[in-house]
Amino acid sequence: MYQRYPALNMVASLLKAISVLFIIVGLGASLWFLFQGEPDSMTRLIAIAGILLSIVFGVIIYALSDFFRCIMDIENNTRPKSNPVPPSA
Numbered sequence: 001m002y003q004r005y006p007a008l009n010m011v012a013s014l015l016k017a018i019s020v021l022f023i024i025v026g027l028g029a030s031l032w033f034l035f036q037g038e039p040d041s042m043t044r045l046i047a048i049a050g051i052l053l054s055i056v057f058g059v060i061i062y063a064l065s066d067f068f069r070c071i072m073d074i075e076n077n078t079r080p081k082s083n084p085v086p087p088s089a
């Protein structure tokens with residue numbers, strides 16, 4: 001689908017995979033941190049902050065990937081219109 005920018009397409013795909021991994025690892029690490037030993041209020045606060053931040057940054061990275069794809073779609077849809085056919089007499 002995106003033949004003009006194969007490197008940007010690959011970066012967008014990698015960013016999607018990284019965002020999903022970021023969320024999974026962030027949630028896993030935060031839950032592990034929460035259930036290690038005797039949780040006090042500071043441990044709970046750090047775990048909740050880790051969960052929220054991993055979700056927020058994961059969504060931001062995923063949105064950046066979709067932004068790259070949107071830019072490629074815009075370029076693909078406007079390319080024929082930027083080189084119009086000259087009017088006939």
